[in-house]
Amino acid sequence: MENGPLEVWSGTHKSDIHSLWHDGVFTGAVDDAVTNAALDNRSYCTGKAGSVCLMHTRLLHGSAKNNSDHPRTLYIMVFSATDAVALTPSPVPSKHQGIVVRGHDDGRVRSVHFDIERPELPKGASFFTQQTHNEENHG
Amino acid sequence: MLSEDQKSFFHKNGYLVVENAVSETLLERLRDEFSGWVEDSRKHDAPFGTMLDGRPRFDIEAGHNKDHPALRRVSSPDEISESYYEAMANSGVTDAVAELIGPNIKLHHTKINSKLPHSATVVKWHQIFPLPHIAMMT
Secondary structure (H helix, E strand, C coil): CCCCCEEEECCHHHCCCCCCEECCEECCCCCHHHHHHHHHCEEEECCCCCCEEEECCCCCEEECCCCCCCCEEEEEEEEEECCCEECCCCCCCCCCCCCEEECCCCCCCCCCCCCCCCCCCCCCCCHHHHHHHHHHHHC | CCCHHHHHHHHHHCEEEECCCCCHHHHHHHHHHHHHHHHHHCCCCCCECCCCCCCCCEEECCCCCCCCCCEEEEECHHHCCHHHHHHHHCCHHHHHHHHHHCCCEEEEEEEEEEECCCCCCCEEEECCCCCCCCCEEC
């Protein structure tokens, strides 16, 4: 576990969507109470190289520092059903966004009800700058 | 490629680890490509490269230098690498995703997160869904 593997809180994809806004700042992280509960309930996702962890986008997850002598590198691929439509611009734009990689697009949108705060697009190179910036400004 | 037990596990728990989703050959190509980007990063002291929206493609963390490179993020490697495109569009990963949320699936985006040895990056707990772009009508 010393290389900072992915940690997940099993089953949370079926529960609440937690706020990533705190004191008017978009932190990209849940609050301390949810974090502490997650740490008490975490499972580690490990596997040999070439393994994939398939993860629901509502699942609570995080990871610790890599304290090992080896890199821990992972490739994240985000897919959706073709009848899902993004509500905000992508912070990781790609000329391939929206290409259908399996099946076909039948031109339909399937919607379900949810209520959610609008996020803030990252201004820096990545989402990490949002998580770290908050730490620098709020201790 | 997934068993009924694996599919049930995913739907119950929200995640599933599958071994050998990427072949040894492809894995080696992915590693080689990433190693090349780490080597490139030694020449930079700030995030570099350019994404479609003008922001840097390659992100480095505090403390990065040519002797101890700390490249922590490559955005949209599918655009600049045939290997990363192939892993996304035509691998066991694509097949598994189609079995879980398909049959019709499309790409949103790709990225590489790396924690080099003894680097400082942690990822605080969060859900993907309420981040920009990911909130989907579905």
